[in-house]
Amino acid sequence: xTDAIPVVxxxxxxxxVEVCPGIRRVVAPNAGVMTGPGTNSYILGDSRAVxxxxxxxxxxxxxxxxxxxxxxxxxxxxxxxxxxxxxGAAPLAAATGANLVGxxxxxxxxxxxxxxxDLQPADGQWLPLGELRLRAIFTPGHASNHVCWLTEQDIxxxxxxxxxxSTVVIPPPDGNMRxxxxxxxxIRASEPRALAPGHGVLMPDSDxxxxxxxxxxxxxEARVLDRLRVLGAATLDELLPRVYSDVPASRHPIxxxxxLAHLLKLNExxxxxxxxxxxxxxxxx
Numbered sequence: 001x002t003d004a005i006p007v008v009x010x011x012x013x014x015x016x017v018e019v020c021p022g023i024r025r026v027v028a029p030n031a032g033v034m035t036g037p038g039t040n041s042y043i044l045g046d047s048r049a050v051x052x053x054x055x056x057x058x059x060x061x062x063x064x065x066x067x068x069x070x071x072x073x074x075x076x077x078x079x080x081x082x083x084x085x086x087x088g089a090a091p092l093a094a095a096t097g098a099n100l101v102g103x104x105x106x107x108x109x110x111x112x113x114x115x116x117x118d119l120q121p122a123d124g125q126w127l128p129l130g131e132l133r134l135r136a137i138f139t140p141g142h143a144s145n146h147v148c149w150l151t152e153q154d155i156x157x158x159x160x161x162x163x164x165x166s167t168v169v170i171p172p173p174d175g176n177m178r179x180x181x182x183x184x185x186x187i188r189a190s191e192p193r194a195l196a197p198g199h200g201v202l203m204p205d206s207d208x209x210x211x212x213x214x215x216x217x218x219x220x221e222a223r224v225l226d227r228l229r230v231l232g233a234a235t236l237d238e239l240l241p242r243v244y245s246d247v248p249a250s251r252h253p254i255x256x257x258x259x260l261a262h263l264l265k266l267n268e269x270x271x272x273x274x275x276x277x278x279x280x281x282x283x284x285x
Contacts, residue, residue: 005194005204011037014060016068019202020155020194022132026064028055030084034254036166036199039084041065042157048074048130051098052149052157053198054088057114062091071096074130078102078115079159080143085198086115101127103138103145108174111143121147137187141180142168148187156192162209164200167216169254170261177217177261178268184214224262225271228281235277236260 010017013029022045027038041061042052049069054076055061065073065088073096078086086102093100099118105111121127121136135150139161149157160168161183170177188210195203195210203209220243227242228234236259244255263279266272273280 005202007201007204009201011201013038014064016043016064019196020153022153023151023155023196024068025196026061026068028058028061028084028088030056030058030061033251034169035084036163038199040196040198040200041088042196043068044134044151045131047072050075050077050129050132050134051092052077052196053079053085053159054092056084057087057091062088062095065092066095069096073098075099075101077129077134077149077157078117079148079157079161079198080146081105081112081115082110082143082160083112085159086112090114090116101129103147106144106174108144110171110174111145137190139183139187140176141183142170142175144174144176144179146183150190150192154191154193155196156187156190156194156206157196157198158187159198161187162195162197162203162213164195164197164203166199167213167258169257171257172261172264175257175261177258177265180261181214181217184210184217188214220258221262221266224259224266225281228272228279233275233278233280236263236279239263239279 005020008019011027013027016024016026019025024043026041031038039055041055044050076089076092076098089100101119102117105113123138126133126135137148139146139148142160170180192206195206224243
């Protein structure tokens with residue numbers, strides 16, 4: 001399929017809008033610093049709909065999803081179990097009888113333990129769900145149990161692996177920078193026609209978006225090394241304003257997670273050493 005996909009910019013909460021044939025988006029009313037305009041829930045199909053990422057456990061959002069599907073939902077699929085993506089799954093399944101599909105939450109306080117899947121996919125598996133099929137592509141990095149979902153029309157639901165208008169936070173220990181970069185290369189190899197992110201609008205130029213994220217992460221990694229070489233040795237908090245001088249200070253507490261993820265990867269690579277709370281660049285290039 002080569003037809004261009006228009007970008008539908010209507011991100012009003014609770015409104016079901018068609019973003020491409022057979023796929024509608026309903027934005028949850030949870031806009032914020034971490035969620036942008038809100039979490040995207042996607043509805044695939046009509047008579048036996050599949051809902052991807054039902055969002056937070058919000059009564060208003062649940063009613064919007066039930067109205068858009070007329071309560072006919074065969075499966076509720078999640079990309080990962082962070083609290084803005086999966087808590088709505090159990091109440092939606094209870095209201096519709098739908099099966100829950102995705103990977104179980106790890107033992108991590110940032111995850112939603114209420115999500116208990118009826119079906120956990122294998123990596124690369126095509127699952128028949130209602131009247132369509134989705135392929136599970138395991139993409140750890142932002143979260144250890146993150147899965148992107150590919151349609152037969154090559155639309156990829158990326159959850160928080162790729163977001164429109166923002167880079168992704170990588171929060172150790174559940175988040176992992178090496179895994180994130182490897183997962184970006186993995187979804188690029190699947191050659192999706194468009195990316196349907198968990199926050200923001202559809203991204204038709206998927207290859208360009210993925211390459212931009214990989215380039216950004218590698219540039220940030222190089223900056224970490226450069227600043228460490230200048231400082232000689234530094235704590236995480238000493239590095240933070242120097243590595244993220246291009247980011248508003250109000251967002252530095254969030255950026256701190258990704259900085260730690262970069263340092264842990266560099267340590268594994270043998271390019272950074274850790275002594276207590278201080279980090280030092282090695283002689284490795």
